Amino acid sequence: MSSSAVIIGAxxxxxxxFETALIEEGVFETVxxxxxxxxxxxxxxLLDEASIAGAAAHVAKGPPPTLVIVATGLLHDGNRGPEKALRDLDPAWLARVHAVNAIGPVLVAKHFLPLMPRTGRAVFAALSARVGSISDNRLGGWHGYRASKAALNMLIRNLAIEERRRNDRSIVVALHPGTVDTALSRPFQGNVAAGKLFDAERAALQLLDVIEGLKPHDSGKLFDFEGxxxxx
Structure with a gap:
């Protein structure tokens, strides 16, 4: 059966x-x-649920999606960036970061998971971050970004449990792409170790390889770019 892929944040x-690589691979009838x-x-x-619902309605007109990737994230906006200390906390910024990094992706899931097949392999993936791991946090700081990605990870786990009841071969995961040479990471690249800054094309291909290797028992987990x- 023909299928489609969806990239949010294209x-x-x-x-x-991601979009370019999937089009070039030609596996999906529509990207x-x-x-x-x-x-x-x-x-x-992602701050407008009606636009997410509209996108889902557009996709529903064609082949069902068997791959949905949420490739969005907010770390800074040119005016504000990640907090270094408690004195930097701002409620409006915290709310915005959570809205983009956690609430937005789960709203995508709300509207797109029902479009995915009830049988057979299907993958819903959202970009998270290693700094969203509570157990891996040894430096502190970056309060809003860390907390929002931790919230995303919890939501991914919840979605995986619920989706398994609908399709026991579905896979819902969070993915850590590493440090990618994009506008999101640019102000912080000075501290990246040699060989650990990836261009976007390499990062996308690495994560597509990870996605290809995932099994149903991997659902609800967070994986890095090496799987x-x-x-x-």
Whole structure:
């Protein structure tokens, strides 16, 4: 049966690389790319659930999606960045970071998981981050970003449990792409070890390889770009 793939955040560095790679591979009949900056039927704003619902309705007109990737994230916006200490906490910024990094992806799941097949392999993946692992946190700081990604990881676990009841071969995962040379990481690349800064194309291909190797028992977990599980 023919199927489609969906990329949310397709105008970003890694999202666009996902879209390009999937089109070039030619596995899917249709590759849908959505982004806040795109017009018309390709427009999705994670802060606007109606736009997410509209995108899902558009996808529902064609082959069912067997791969959905949420390739979005907010770490800084040019005015504000990750907090270094308690004195930097701002409730409006915390709410915005959680809205983009945790609430937005789960709203995508709300509207897109029901479109995915009830039988056979299907993958829903959202980009998370190693810094969202509570057990791996040894440095502190970056309160909003860490907490929002930890929240995303919990939501992924919840979604995986619920989705398994609908399709026992479904896979719902969080993925850590490493440090990718995009606008999100650019202000912080000075501390990246040699060989650990990936271009977007390489990062996308690495994660697509990870996705290809996932099994149903991997659902509800967080994996890095090498396919190694990161404990929550």
């Amino acid at each position: 105008s970003g560095g890694i999202g666009h690389a 849908h790319g959505f982004a806040r900056s795109r017009p018309g039927a390709q427009h999705v704003d 190694i599980e990161i404990p929550f």
